[in-house]
Amino acid sequence: MNTRLPLAAGAAMAACALVLAAAPRAASAQPSEKKPVPHATVTTDNETPALYDDEAGGSAVGDDPAIWVHPQDPAASIVIVTAKEGGLRVYDLDDEEVQSLAATPAPRADGVAGRYNNVDIAYDVPLNGSQVDVAVVSDRYNDQLRFFTIDPAGADAATPLVEVTAADQPFLFSPDRDTVAEDHTAYGLAVWQPAGGADYAVVTQEGAPTLATARIVETGGGLGYTEVRSTVMPSSFPLRDGTTWNPCEEPGTGPQLEGLSVDQRTGVLYAAQEDVGLWRVPLPFGEGQPSLVDTVKDFGVHDVYDPQTEECVPVDPDDEGFGGDALEADAEGVDIYYATGATGYIVVSSQGDDTFAVYRTQGRNDLVGTFRVAGIDGVDDVNGSDGLAITNRPVDGHPHGLLVTHDEPETGTDVDPGREDATGFSYVDWAEVADALGLRVSTAAANDPRLR
Numbered sequence: 193m194n195t196r197l198p199l200a201a202g203a204a205m206a207a208c209a210l211v212l213a214a215a216p217r218a219a220s221a222q223p224s225e226k227k228p229v230p231h232a233t234v235t236t237d238n239e240t241p242a243l244y245d246d247e248a249g250g251s252a253v254g255d256d257p258a259i260w261v262h263p264q265d266p267a268a269s270i271v272i273v274t275a276k277e278g279g280l281r282v283y284d285l286d287d288e289e290v291q292s293l294a295a296t297p298a299p300r301a302d303g304v305a306g307r308y309n310n311v312d313i314a315y316d317v318p319l320n321g322s323q324v325d326v327a328v329v330s331d332r333y334n335d336q337l338r339f340f341t342i343d344p345a346g347a348d349a350a351t352p353l354v355e356v357t358a359a360d361q362p363f364l365f366s367p368d369r370d371t372v373a374e375d376h377t378a379y380g381l382a383v384w385q386p387a388g389g390a391d392y393a394v395v396t397q398e399g400a401p402t403l404a405t406a407r408i409v410e411t412g413g414g415l416g417y418t419e420v421r422s423t424v425m426p427s428s429f430p431l432r433d434g435t436t437w438n439p440c441e442e443p444g445t446g447p448q449l450e451g452l453s454v455d456q457r458t459g460v461l462y463a464a465q466e467d468v469g470l471w472r473v474p475l476p477f478g479e480g481q482p483s484l485v486d487t488v489k490d491f492g493v494h495d496v497y498d499p500q501t502e503e504c505v506p507v508d509p510d511d512e513g514f515g516g517d518a519l520e521a522d523a524e525g526v527d528i529y530y531a532t533g534a535t536g537y538i539v540v541s542s543q544g545d546d547t548f549a550v551y552r553t554q555g556r557n558d559l560v561g562t563f564r565v566a567g568i569d570g571v572d573d574v575n576g577s578d579g580l581a582i583t584n585r586p587v588d589g590h591p592h593g594l595l596v597t598h599d600e601p602e603t604g605t606d607v608d609p610g611r612e613d614a615t616g617f618s619y620v621d622w623a624e625v626a627d628a629l630g631l632r633v634s635t636a637a638a639n640d641p642r643l644r
Contacts, residue, residue: 230561232628245613252278254615256579267588268346298334335377339415358414382452399445440495440504451526456641466522491515520544525580593622
């Protein structure tokens with residue numbers, strides 16, 4: 193195993209310079225005329241119960257899912273989702289809730305009730321002499337990671353998740369509690385488990401173009417983290433017309449990243465910078481030069497922030513920019529479908545137009561096509577998707593794999609119109625996506641390195 197650690201924060205500017213060198217090439221590579229890409233519609237008749245952002249609903253707002261695959265009994269696999277101030281929810285494969293966990297105060301002297309933003313699964317993590325599977329969660333209100341062991345019985349367990357976060361874990365991006373209150377804290381998250389036994393979380397910072405890695409370790413009878421290393425991604429982009437583009441953001445914020453997924457076979461991180469596009473970032477930081485895989489459609493359109501409307505508006509309404517064809521800002525959730533060998537597909541939520549873009553994991557990560565998800569049999573269409581999760585494993589009712597995606601607003605027939613801000617998650621059979629776009633399918637456990 194390569195034992196080089198990610199870049200320290202003090203070296204972040206050097207890494208940023210490398211990224212900036214790559215950015216003009218990525219921007220200039222966009223064609224002057226848009227080329228059509230294959231587009232498909234797939235369906236879903238399976239969605240979780242609505243979450244509501246009101247007092248009765250515990251201020252629950254759905255955001256990001258993760259799929260835990262049971263090693264022997266596919267029907268006992270579970271879907272774990274974040275509900276922000278509403279904590280976590282656990283669903284079975286029939287989209288029924290089997291557990292609800294509140295966003296409790298973090299186990300620290302100055303801990304406050306949490307806000308759980310993103311979640312991913314780490315398999316076979318050492319804890320108290322055993323190997324356990326763990327849901328790793330980003331907690332925005334405490335700027336840290338939270339850890340929950342997964343009962344091996346999965347959906348059949350009385351309590352599938354139990355928190356095992358060690359006490360007094362360090363802030364990820366903040367020097368002190370007062371700074372945590374400014375909200376530029378732990379946001380997007382993905383697990384990285386390179387060969388050799390080390391386990392890492394990759395985390396983004398809300399309101400800033402920062403990425404960090406943290407090594408997951410056993411400490412004090414629970415799980416914590418150490419070796420936090422960070423790097424800064426670009427917030428300014430030279431364009432081929434000689435101008436420099438700065439994505440328009442609210443004052444005091446930078447172009448943040450959220451959706452993340454690591455190709456466990458290659459150690460490549462795919463990261464969605466919401467107003468910019470999809471990045472390819474070799475891990476550890478500094479091992480290679482990050483590059484833009486694709487850009488959002490309005491990449492390069494010069495905007496100004498209007499404080500009255502709190503919106504960004506183009507300086508020139510006729511400015512077409514230099515963007516790609518597939519992603520309508522925000523670029524959000526990211527995950528990988530593992531096929532045979534090195535083949536696979538990166539799926540990205542194109543939140544701005546309610547679609548999903550699919551790229552190859554090989555070569556130059558070419559765009560394969562896009563799709564949208566239409567609801568049938570009383571289930572609503574998927575709109576404004578944030579997080580998503582994919583498994584190639586056959587799980588109950590989905591013999592070729594499963595895609596789970598966030599849906600906001602949730603407008604299905606079971607939504608109470610008198611409640612506030614309904615959100616939910618929809619289950620999509622991967623075979624529909626594969627058939628529609630001509631993708632390779634593999635359901636072998638050996639082809640999913642997450643199940644090491």
